[in-house]
Amino acid sequence: MPIQHYRTETYRARTSVGYLLKRAHSLLVDHLEPVLATSGFTFTQWVVLMHLRDGLALNATVLCAQLRHDSGALTRIIDQLEKRGLVSRERSRQDRRSVRLHLTAAGRQTVDGTMPAVVALMNAALGGFSRTELADLTRLLIKLTGTLENGSAAARVPA
Amino acid sequence: MPIQHYRTETYRARTSVGYLLKRAHSLLVDHLEPVLATSGFTFTQWVVLMHLRDGLALNATVLCAQLRHDSGALTRIIDQLEKRGLVSRERSRQDRRSVRLHLTAAGRQTVDGTMPAVVALMNAALGGFSRTELADLTRLLIKLTGTLENGSAAARVPA
DNA sequence: GTCGAATAGCTGCCGAAGCAGAAACTGTCG
DNA sequence: CGACAGTTTCTGCTTCGGCAGCTATTCGAC
Numbered sequence: 001m002p003i004q005h006y007r008t009e010t011y012r013a014r015t016s017v018g019y020l021l022k023r024a025h026s027l028l029v030d031h032l033e034p035v036l037a038t039s040g041f042t043f044t045q046w047v048v049l050m051h052l053r054d055g056l057a058l059n060a061t062v063l064c065a066q067l068r069h070d071s072g073a074l075t076r077i078i079d080q081l082e083k084r085g086l087v088s089r090e091r092s093r094q095d096r097r098s099v100r101l102h103l104t105a106a107g108r109q110t111v112d113g114t115m116p117a118v119v120a121l122m123n124a125a126l127g128g129f130s131r132t133e134l135a136d137l138t139r140l141l142i143k144l145t146g147t148l149e150n151g152s153a154a155a156r157v158p159a
Numbered sequence: 160m161p162i163q164h165y166r167t168e169t170y171r172a173r174t175s176v177g178y179l180l181k182r183a184h185s186l187l188v189d190h191l192e193p194v195l196a197t198s199g200f201t202f203t204q205w206v207v208l209m210h211l212r213d214g215l216a217l218n219a220t221v222l223c224a225q226l227r228h229d230s231g232a233l234t235r236i237i238d239q240l241e242k243r244g245l246v247s248r249e250r251s252r253q254d255r256r257s258v259r260l261h262l263t264a265a266g267r268q269t270v271d272g273t274m275p276a277v278v279a280l281m282n283a284a285l286g287g288f289s290r291t292e293l294a295d296l297t298r299l300l301i302k303l304t305g306t307l308e309n310g311s312a313a314a315r316v317p318a
Numbered sequence: 319g320t321c322g323a324a325t326a327g328c329t330g331c332c333g334a335a336g337c338a339g340a341a342a343c344t345g346t347c348g
Numbered sequence: 349c350g351a352c353a354g355t356t357t358c359t360g361c362t363t364c365g366g367c368a369g370c371t372a373t374t375c376g377a378c
Contacts, residue, residue: 002286005293008274013209016281017293018191020300021184026227027307028177044334050172061356068185073335075358097343097356115167122175127161128306133299134164134176140288140296141179147287148186203364220326232365234328256326256373325374336363344355 017144028125035117039110044069048077049111052087052103059098086110176303187284194276198269203228207236208270211246211262218257245269 006016013019029043036046047067057063060078064071078101081087086107092098103111126134165175172178188202195205206226216222219237223230237260240246245266251257262270285293 005285006278006281008278018187024304025180070336119165119167122165126164137299145183229366
């Protein structure tokens with residue numbers, strides 16, 4: 001039995017978590033894009049490279065789930081990055097349906113090169129935050145995504 | 160002099176605020192869309208109606224800024240909603256360049272009809288949160304957006 | 319008042335994401 | 349073995365957001 005945080009009569013867009021999430025993310029991307037553009041990347045391309053660098057995804061299917069992105073669109077992004085020599089495709093031998101992705105040396109070097117500017121931007125954005133506040137924010141966001149990933153939220157919606 | 164929250168060597172996508180914001184928002188929208196589809200709305204259309212209902216935006220320019228949406232795209236969304244009789248356009252008399260937007264009675268009734276399901280969904284998504292946790296999350300998100308709206312973040316990025 | 323600059327909104331165009339379906343492959347069950 | 353369901357990736361089609369340019373209107377300097 002969850003708490004009634006919001007009520008129908010008093011729900012307002014501007015104070016809702018959903019609106020604030022969108023706004024914060026959108027503003028962050030707007031600040032990030034010019035920085036990445038100096039390295040010749042769109043935001044989406046850079047995110048793909050970051051995930052490959054961190055070993056979070058070895059193939060397109062997992063990458064789609066992680067990034068909540070369309071598989072068709074991802075194919076085309078990988079095409080671009082492969083053409084630039086930053087990513088390589090290789091058919092898996094265990095399961096020949098699957099294509100293993102990894103960063104090339106050039107790809108790793110390029111994405112590492114973007115990190116100082118990105119980290120500086122993030123730290124500036126969080127300039128007014130104490131360490132505790134950032135830890136709280138991170139924890140609460142992880143908690144929220146955890147709830148949303150399990151089907152529990154959708155299941156409770158009345159017909 | 161902001162705190163060095165993140166460092167170049169240890170920055171990882173999965174634990175960064177940016178990634179978590181995107182993921183949380185995206186999951187929330189995925190849950191919301193089927194609910195709104197039963198009323199015949201896309202997420203974007205519904206957000207526009209909500210803002211008009213709450214009196215947050217009286218014309219297209221303000222609405223664009225609020226929603227961080229393109230003015231051209233917004234014109235077409237308003238077209239659809241006007242054609243369905245949910246929104247009305249009216250040239251302002253004070254400034255005839257400006258078009259005042261408002262919900263029609265039908266529009267208000269329709270968007271109000273979506274509220275119970277939306278509120279139920281949000282409460283389910285926040286099921287594991289205490290009142291304090293939701294208050295903290297909301298406050299921290301507002302704080303973050305505030306920082307990002309003032310140009311301070313971008314200004315500090317090194318060349 | 320007049321002229322140039324700025325603002326509000328709309329239209330055409332382009333690129334990227336979403337959807338559906340095809341092709342290649344795997345594993346299972348009879 | 350062979351039919352069939354399920355995966356993984358890729359390819360066309362459609363839709364939608366972002367950009368540039370246009371018109372109408374207003375503001376400000378002179």
